[in-house]
Amino acid sequence: MGVQAAQRCVQGANEMRILVIEDDASVQEYIVRGLRESGFTVDQACDGKQGLLRASTEDYDALVVDRMLPGMDGLSIIRTLRGADNHTPALILSALGEVDDRVKGLKAGGDDYLVKPFAFAELLARIEVLLRRKDASSAVTRLRVADLEMDLLSHKVVRAGRALNLQPREFRLLEYLMKHAGQVVTRTMLLENVWDYHFDPQTNVIDVHISRLRQKLDKEFDRPLLKTVRGAGYMLDEPEPDPAR
Amino acid sequence: MNPSRILHAETFRYAVLYLTGVSLAVFVVLAIGYGWVTFGYFRDLNALIGAEQEALARVQAEGGRSATAAAIGERVQAAGVPRLFYLLVDAEGGKVAGNLSRWPERIGEGKEWVGLEHALEEVTGAPAAIDFIGSGRHFDDGSRLLVARHYKDISEFLRLALTVLLQAMLATIIVGAIGAALLSMRLKRLISEVNDSIATILAGDLSQRIPVLEDNRDDDFRRLIVNFNHMLDRIGQLMANLQQLSDNIAHDLRTPLTRLRNRIARLEFDDREARGEAVAGMLQESDDLLATFNALLRIAQIEAGGARSGFAPTDIALIVRDVCEFYEPLAAEKHQTVCIDLPPACPGVFDRDLLFQACANLLDNAIKYAPRDGHIEVTMRCAPETVELEFADDGPGIPPAERERVFERFYRVEASRSGYPGNGLGLSLVRAVGNLHGGSIELGDNAPGLRVVMRLPRQPARGELTSAAAAPAR
Numbered sequence: 001m002g003v004q005a006a007q008r009c010v011q012g013a014n015e016m017r018i019l020v021i022e023d024d025a026s027v028q029e030y031i032v033r034g035l036r037e038s039g040f041t042v043d044q045a046c047d048g049k050q051g052l053l054r055a056s057t058e059d060y061d062a063l064v065v066d067r068m069l070p071g072m073d074g075l076s077i078i079r080t081l082r083g084a085d086n087h088t089p090a091l092i093l094s095a096l097g098e099v100d101d102r103v104k105g106l107k108a109g110g111d112d113y114l115v116k117p118f119a120f121a122e123l124l125a126r127i128e129v130l131l132r133r134k135d136a137s138s139a140v141t142r143l144r145v146a147d148l149e150m151d152l153l154s155h156k157v158v159r160a161g162r163a164l165n166l167q168p169r170e171f172r173l174l175e176y177l178m179k180h181a182g183q184v185v186t187r188t189m190l191l192e193n194v195w196d197y198h199f200d201p202q203t204n205v206i207d208v209h210i211s212r213l214r215q216k217l218d219k220e221f222d223r224p225l226l227k228t229v230r231g232a233g234y235m236l237d238e239p240e241p242d243p244a245r
Numbered sequence: 246m247n248p249s250r251i252l253h254a255e256t257f258r259y260a261v262l263y264l265t266g267v268s269l270a271v272f273v274v275l276a277i278g279y280g281w282v283t284f285g286y287f288r289d290l291n292a293l294i295g296a297e298q299e300a301l302a303r304v305q306a307e308g309g310r311s312a313t314a315a316a317i318g319e320r321v322q323a324a325g326v327p328r329l330f331y332l333l334v335d336a337e338g339g340k341v342a343g344n345l346s347r348w349p350e351r352i353g354e355g356k357e358w359v360g361l362e363h364a365l366e367e368v369t370g371a372p373a374a375i376d377f378i379g380s381g382r383h384f385d386d387g388s389r390l391l392v393a394r395h396y397k398d399i400s401e402f403l404r405l406a407l408t409v410l411l412q413a414m415l416a417t418i419i420v421g422a423i424g425a426a427l428l429s430m431r432l433k434r435l436i437s438e439v440n441d442s443i444a445t446i447l448a449g450d451l452s453q454r455i456p457v458l459e460d461n462r463d464d465d466f467r468r469l470i471v472n473f474n475h476m477l478d479r480i481g482q483l484m485a486n487l488q489q490l491s492d493n494i495a496h497d498l499r500t501p502l503t504r505l506r507n508r509i510a511r512l513e514f515d516d517r518e519a520r521g522e523a524v525a526g527m528l529q530e531s532d533d534l535l536a537t538f539n540a541l542l543r544i545a546q547i548e549a550g551g552a553r554s555g556f557a558p559t560d561i562a563l564i565v566r567d568v569c570e571f572y573e574p575l576a577a578e579k580h581q582t583v584c585i586d587l588p589p590a591c592p593g594v595f596d597r598d599l600l601f602q603a604c605a606n607l608l609d610n611a612i613k614y615a616p617r618d619g620h621i622e623v624t625m626r627c628a629p630e631t632v633e634l635e636f637a638d639d640g641p642g643i644p645p646a647e648r649e650r651v652f653e654r655f656y657r658v659e660a661s662r663s664g665y666p667g668n669g670l671g672l673s674l675v676r677a678v679g680n681l682h683g684g685s686i687e688l689g690d691n692a693p694g695l696r697v698v699m700r701l702p703r704q705p706a707r708g709e710l711t712s713a714a715a716a717p718a719r
Contacts, residue, residue: 103555117535118535119535195567197567199601200539200540200602205575231524231528
């Protein structure tokens with residue numbers, strides 16, 4: 001379900017190439033198979049040196065790099081690539097998973113950080129955000145999804161000509177969802193980017209926030225924009241599933 | 246115990262080494278004493294001979310050779326047993342006076358002192374072993390004076406002393422060696438008892454303790470054993486905790502895993518629609534499991550104390566305000582009022598993510614356990630050194646007997662096991678975060694409800710901020 005929904009939004013991205021550098025065969029298998037099923041072209045490397053070689057000689061759209069690797073660790077690979085002016089977005093995988101390591105990983109030039117064990121939907125959602133980030137470089141002041149419009153300067157949100165009255169946090173939540181329209185956004189991604197905290201909510205608080213937003217966003221309209229992707233997170237998207245997309 | 250084992254025993258070797266060292270030291274001290282006594286004796290002897298010569302030289306100067314000869318004659322007569330020997334010879338070497346018969350050949354000129362053993366032996370006819378010391382002197386008229394003294398008494402004394410010394414040392418070494426062997430045997434026995442006990446304990450019987458010796462002396466060895474036993478107690482306690490923990494983990498994870506397994510097993514009998522539902526449920530179940538695992542790992546990492554680089558200057562009031570804002574919708578859903586009393590700012594050095602997590606867990610609990618339409622109070626008192634955070638609810642509270650246990654992983658108050666969701670890790674994490682910050686957590690009664698007070702120092706106690714200060718504030 002979650003994977004299917006996510007898959008849909010990357011159709012047409014078949015040309016996207018991803019390199020997975022991971023030494024644990026079963027984790028690699030899990031990631032590679034999942035990514036291939038989601039429509040990516042995936043290459044793999046199982047040690048640090050081989051990974052660096054492939055990453056620096058071939059052209060990839062994103063890298064998934066394990067933190068601990070034989071030969072050369074993941075952070076060194078990314079540091080080396082960044083030193084050579086290679087800015088392929090890189091997602092670091094780690095079994096360590098504390099704030100410490102996240103900071104180190106991001107400092108080394110990683111673009112995102114995911115802690116094992118993780119749900120595949122989480123990985124996929126984050127990779128898609130990384131891929132999108134690559135081409136969305138210019139500064140935007142207006143966001144638009146279907147009949148929903150957001151002005152980032154005046155902080156005004158209008159749907160079908162009707163102004164929506166959002167709290168500051170709801171505004172940021174919607175802004176993030178709109179910036180990643182058509183992509184699955186997980187709960188932890190929302191926490192990290194909207195609330196700016198890295199933590200683990202024990203309850204469904206995010207869902208409550210989302211349902212509040214949904215009240216304002218979709219309640220008085222026929223076609224809901226904000227969808228729940230079960231087992232993964234949320235997605236703001238054009239209301240009607242468009243088979244041509 | 247067989248002798249070769251004694252000889253190889255470490256204690257025996259130490260004892261022998263020590264004994265050798267002491268013997269050497271004693272020998273050196275005694276040798277110096279011997280030298281000192283000898284030197285003193287001869288110095289006095291020489292002074293005596295010198296003084297006698299001086300006296301006779303004055304007689305010579307006043308009354309000439311005959312007066313000297315008379316004086317020598319008097320002295321020889323006076324000393325029954327000759328203490329001093331005299332010989333006065335004329336320029337040709339003929340004896341003028343004295344109790345020696347002939348001028349010894351080996352005596353030199355001037356005032357030098359000489360050993361006269363052989364010469365005096367022949368002149369006195371005394372046994373060969375008698376030792377003499379003497380001094381010759383030339384007078385202006387060509388006559389020569391010899392004054393000498395035997396030192397048989399002192400050399401005999403010294404010889405005796407040397408013999409006694411060597412025998413005593415020999416005895417010391419023998420007695421010492423026996424003592425060392427005995428000591429070594431005793432220590433060996435003690436140590437092998439301890440070793441045997443340790444071996445048994447290592448083999449798996451952690452309930453064993455090393456027997457403390459009967460005699461009630463409070464020596465180091467006894468203390469060692471007592472401390473070792475305490476260490477075993479502590480290890481046993483930790484192992485029991487670990488056992489309890491792994492039991493809890495196994496129990497708490499088995500339930501959802503079993504549920505998951507059963508759902509999968511049922512899957513093939515479901516029709517298409519029910520299957521969709523089931524898969525969604527299973528995904529949720531796996532996510533919950535992952536969340537539990539992540540929480541466990543996180544607590545373990547925080548407790549290991551490795552996660553220090555998250556510390557950075559930050560405003561704890563802002564963190565708590567964010568937590569309250571984050572949970573506000575949840576409280577609103579239950580129509581609970583949340584009273585927030587925070588200072589405008591309370592800067593300090595904290596790990597903001599972990600504090601957010603800890604406060605989130607506390608507020609989450611408060612919202613969970615406070616009744617519908619209940620009241621929750623979040624209060625912060627910012628003192629110069631510390632900050633005190635209080636979360637109070639009007640829920641069922643925690644009975645005093647269980648207030649310590651709720652911090653254990655997976656421990657849940659029995660009443661809440663059924664009625665409320667949760668994995669029993671929330672407070673473990675709060676405590677771990679509090680400890681990491683060098684703070685304390687206290688559970689109290691809010692009459693009714695639970696009052697949690699968390700006290701944190703605003704600056705970390707130890708200087709572990711070097712790397713964190715350089716990290717950008719996220």
